[in-house]
Amino acid sequence: MPRREEYVEISPSDFFYRNKDIAGFDNPVRATYMIVRELVENALDACDRAGRAGNIYVAFRGKGSGVFQVEVLDDGIGVPEDEIPKAFGKVLYSSKYVLRQSRGTFGLGGTMALLYGQITTHEPFEVCSSIGDGYAARYRLRIDIQNNKPIVERKQRIKVPPGATFTLVKLTFEGNYERAKGKILEYLKQTAIITPYINIVFRDPKGAIYVFPRATTKLPEEPKESKYHPYGVDVEVLKRLISETKTRNLVSFLSKSFQSMGRQTAIKVLKKARLDPEKNPRKLTDRELVKLVRALRSYDKFRAPDASCLSPVGEEALEKGIVKELRPEFVKVVQRPPSAYEGHPFIVEVGVAYGGGVPATGDIVLYRFANRIPLLYDAASDVAYKVIRKIDWSTYYVDPARTPMAVFVHICSTKIPFKTVGKEFIADKPEIAREIELGIRECARALRSYILKKIAKQRIVERYKIMRKYYEIISESLSEILGRRIDPTPVLKRIAKPAGEEVSENGEADNRENL
Amino acid sequence: MEKLTIEKIYEIAEKIGEMIERGEPPLLEYPPASTSNIEFSEHEGYKFAPKYWSKILGSHIKSVKTLAGVIFALERCLDHMKSGLTMTKRDFYYLHKVEKFKGTLFPSDQRETDTRIVLLELITGLSREMLSITSDPRGEVYGDITLVDKSGNTIKLNKVGEMGYAVPPNPEHIKFKEINVKAVLAVEKVGPAKNMIELKIPDEYNIAIAMLHGQPSRSMRRFLRMISDKGVPIAVLVDLSPWSIRIASTVIYNSIHSAHIPGLATPTAKFIGIHSSDVEEGGFFEKVSKVALEPLTEEDLKCAKDNLSIPSLMGKTWIRENKWFLEKKKKAELEIFKAMIRKSSELKDLYIRYLNMKFEEHLNLSLKE
Numbered sequence: 001m002p003r004r005e006e007y008v009e010i011s012p013s014d015f016f017y018r019n020k021d022i023a024g025f026d027n028p029v030r031a032t033y034m035i036v037r038e039l040v041e042n043a044l045d046a047c048d049r050a051g052r053a054g055n056i057y058v059a060f061r062g063k064g065s066g067v068f069q070v071e072v073l074d075d076g077i078g079v080p081e082d083e084i085p086k087a088f089g090k091v092l093y094s095s096k097y098v099l100r101q102s103r104g105t106f107g108l109g110g111t112m113a114l115l116y117g118q119i120t121t122h123e124p125f126e127v128c129s130s131i132g133d134g135y136a137a138r139y140r141l142r143i144d145i146q147n148n149k150p151i152v153e154r155k156q157r158i159k160v161p162p163g164a165t166f167t168l169v170k171l172t173f174e175g176n177y178e179r180a181k182g183k184i185l186e187y188l189k190q191t192a193i194i195t196p197y198i199n200i201v202f203r204d205p206k207g208a209i210y211v212f213p214r215a216t217t218k219l220p221e222e223p224k225e226s227k228y229h230p231y232g233v234d235v236e237v238l239k240r241l242i243s244e245t246k247t248r249n250l251v252s253f254l255s256k257s258f259q260s261m262g263r264q265t266a267i268k269v270l271k272k273a274r275l276d277p278e279k280n281p282r283k284l285t286d287r288e289l290v291k292l293v294r295a296l297r298s299y300d301k302f303r304a305p306d307a308s309c310l311s312p313v314g315e316e317a318l319e320k321g322i323v324k325e326l327r328p329e330f331v332k333v334v335q336r337p338p339s340a341y342e343g344h345p346f347i348v349e350v351g352v353a354y355g356g357g358v359p360a361t362g363d364i365v366l367y368r369f370a371n372r373i374p375l376l377y378d379a380a381s382d383v384a385y386k387v388i389r390k391i392d393w394s395t396y397y398v399d400p401a402r403t404p405m406a407v408f409v410h411i412c413s414t415k416i417p418f419k420t421v422g423k424e425f426i427a428d429k430p431e432i433a434r435e436i437e438l439g440i441r442e443c444a445r446a447l448r449s450y451i452l453k454k455i456a457k458q459r460i461v462e463r464y465k466i467m468r469k470y471y472e473i474i475s476e477s478l479s480e481i482l483g484r485r486i487d488p489t490p491v492l493k494r495i496a497k498p499a500g501e502e503v504s505e506n507g508e509a510d511n512r513e514n515l
Numbered sequence: 516m517e518k519l520t521i522e523k524i525y526e527i528a529e530k531i532g533e534m535i536e537r538g539e540p541p542l543l544e545y546p547p548a549s550t551s552n553i554e555f556s557e558h559e560g561y562k563f564a565p566k567y568w569s570k571i572l573g574s575h576i577k578s579v580k581t582l583a584g585v586i587f588a589l590e591r592c593l594d595h596m597k598s599g600l601t602m603t604k605r606d607f608y609y610l611h612k613v614e615k616f617k618g619t620l621f622p623s624d625q626r627e628t629d630t631r632i633v634l635l636e637l638i639t640g641l642s643r644e645m646l647s648i649t650s651d652p653r654g655e656v657y658g659d660i661t662l663v664d665k666s667g668n669t670i671k672l673n674k675v676g677e678m679g680y681a682v683p684p685n686p687e688h689i690k691f692k693e694i695n696v697k698a699v700l701a702v703e704k705v706g707p708a709k710n711m712i713e714l715k716i717p718d719e720y721n722i723a724i725a726m727l728h729g730q731p732s733r734s735m736r737r738f739l740r741m742i743s744d745k746g747v748p749i750a751v752l753v754d755l756s757p758w759s760i761r762i763a764s765t766v767i768y769n770s771i772h773s774a775h776i777p778g779l780a781t782p783t784a785k786f787i788g789i790h791s792s793d794v795e796e797g798g799f800f801e802k803v804s805k806v807a808l809e810p811l812t813e814e815d816l817k818c819a820k821d822n823l824s825i826p827s828l829m830g831k832t833w834i835r836e837n838k839w840f841l842e843k844k845k846k847a848e849l850e851i852f853k854a855m856i857r858k859s860s861e862l863k864d865l866y867i868r869y870l871n872m873k874f875e876e877h878l879n880l881s882l883k884e
Contacts, residue, residue, distance in 0.1 A: 481525065
């Protein structure tokens with residue numbers, strides 16, 4: 001008798017429940033870190049959207065036997081009352097499905113954190129938020145895993161001062177704080193570097209308070225939503241654009257939906273694809289869709305993608321972030337001009353810090369950021385690591401084995417080319433690697449001239465010290481011969497040039513290298 | 516003599532001290548002992564004729580060490596002089612080997628302090644002996660000469676033992692009282708010179724014998740010059756070798772190395788042998804010259820080649836002698852006299868014959884008279 005397999009459909013939340021490791025929740029330590037990270041990132045996004053220098057408070061409380069309660073409070077934009085259940089209780093529900101730079105992409109991580117709490121402790125979670133209308137909505141929620149639906153257990157409206165916007169998420173989960181502590185603090189520190197305009201306060205389960213104060217109130221410019229660049233589309237993106245368009249023919253569709261595309265260009269592209277410009281885009285067959293994508297990608301006269309949808313931190317702000325968290329002796333930050341890989345615009349920001357409070361590890365400390373998120377794992381596989389290894393640092397008068405030195409690489413893009421689902425390291429796209437290298441070299445040149453100046457200054461100081469020793473001998477012997485004290489002070493004053501005066505001799509070294 | 520030295524030291528110290536007090540980087544100028552500051556002439560030998568000066572500037576990190584070294588040295592010299600003490604070059608080196616000079620004047624080896632001694636001479640224009648740094652007091656003189664030394668003792672140079680009078684480091688203080696010799700014979704090697712004394716040649720023939728011990732010391736050269744200044748002819752007898760013509764020329768002309776010290780050359784001294792003609796056909800040593808000559812070593816040959824560029828060896832005689840070495844690649848030593856005799860009783864006669872011949876030829880003087 002033939003047997004029939006049973007087939008069932010699973011919901012997105014069910015899928016992620018079964019594949020926790022994909023989102024990084026594969027063990028209690030990693031999950032503890034991931035929960036902080038995901039909730040803090042949502043809070044950061046909320047602050048950015050509010051357009052002001054925000055505050056974030058994170059607090060852990062131990063509940064015994066590995067159970068913790070974590071609270072994350074931000075004074076960001078807030079979530080509208082009616083969106084709260086879905087925004088927090090449904091996987092793949094988000095305001096982030098537009099083409100602009102943001103921290104997460106799919107609204108997945110935050111919900112994963114809540115889901116993880118629910119499955120480890122079977123406790124509901126709480127969300128309380130206000131968008132500034134004088135009321136806050138307070139929900140107690142669960143996720144219906146099988147149906148990917150929020151279950152509202154309790155809902156309250158609370159009066160709050162008008163204009164106050166905030167979001168508070170409270171969640172109970174089973175984890176391991178002790179072992180995750182290092183990563184969590186490192187994550188917060190690096191977050192403080194890359195978002196120097198946010199105050200972060202962290203309370204650990206023992207009540208210790210860590211404060212990462214803001215160094216500036218100036219926010220980076222909000223990223224603008226932008227149209228797709230023709231090089232960056234695939235059939236799926238094309239289908240979605242067609243489903244959203246109000247246009248009725250291909251020429252209008254192309255020129256309205258893509259950047260760098262006027263009617264003339266659209267006609268040329270369509271000619272290349274051998275498609276009728278007057279055809280209704282909704283009537284394209286799958287074969288024609290593929291033809292259109294190929295034509296879009298092979299047309300070679302498009303301008304580079306528009307980078308206004310990107311929001312780099314800015315040289316000044318990143319420098320402030322680095323200075324406040326590391327207190328280095330020297331820092332140089334460079335923002336590279338926008339560039340693009342495979343139709344995706346990106347901007348690279350690079351910093352080099354030297355000496356002072358930079359951790360002395362015997363090697364360059366690499367801080368990686370993607371869309372203002374610190375990347376803490378798998379550094380050795382990252383494109384930035386490879387670039388650093390390629391550089392001969394002795395050219396810049398530094399020995400990474402002996403001098404504490406840190407390199408910061410921030411990549412912002414509408415699509416960061418992460419190499420794995422874990423989103424911890426970036427693939428070595430040649431365009432990105434090149435921008436990173438140019439940025440690092442520019443910083444390193446500044447570092448070199450700083451070091452040369454320092455060496456020159458030290459030489460002057462050393463020289464003076466030696467001079468003084470010899471003049472002491474001279475003075476002693478002369479006094480002995482002449483029978484009266486010869487004081488060397490007048491001549492030493494004359495000889496001791498103010499430190500820094502001889503520096504120009506070496507200053508020219510800056511131009512030695514041509515890239 | 517000492518007064519001059521003390522005055523010179525005060526003068527330099529005063530000048531440097533004033534500059535320091537004025538806040539001016541001190542400056543010392545001196546003529547370096549480079550070839551362009553040295554002249555050579557047959558009748559005067561090497562002479563220091565400064566044309567340009569070097570500077571030790573107290574604002575230069577490299578100069579300031581030199582300056583400190585010089586001032587310190589002057590102070591120590593003055594101190595030694597006041598205590599009536601002398602020091603050797605080695606002593607001078609040890610003056611710097613003290614804890615407080617670690618990282619400054621502490622010398623890496625003696626060459627460093629030796630170089631500074633030369634610099635002191637150039638800066639002060641005084642010899643190191645005048646600064647109480649004594650040279651190696653090598654060399655003796657035997658003969659009927661009476662002098663009064665520094666301590667006031669009257670000394671007869673043929674009554675102070677079989678080796679004669681050891682020339683003191685600084686002969687400047689010596690006063691000659693009586694000179695009863697018709698010539699001084701300066702001999703490179705101690706062996707033959709000793710034999711001559713043992714054979715009573717100086718006593719019987721009224722000559723003095725000076726033992727050079729190889730390249731003569733400054734004190735010996737100065738002593739010979741002082742005797743020469745009293746009108747006594749000086750004869751120089753050395754090996755027939757590329758090194759030995761340098762020895763002879765140093766007695767006569769002084770050397771480049773000590774050209775800045777006056778009074779070390781004795782231009783009237785004569786180089787009497789051994790000459791190449793003495794071992795050639797018809798020469799004094801003809802009968803043994805086929806077997807008794809030594810071959811030149813690699814170093815000897817190099818020396819002969821280098822001799823071609825030494826200013827004091829440009830004269831006719833020197834060029835002829837040097838050419839002989841380069842051609843024949845042979846040398847003869849003063850011990851060759853021993854190859855000429857069967858019995859030691861023949862030696863005295865041999866010496867007398869040779870010296871008489873040479874004195875007549877070069878000093879226009881008969882030994883036997």
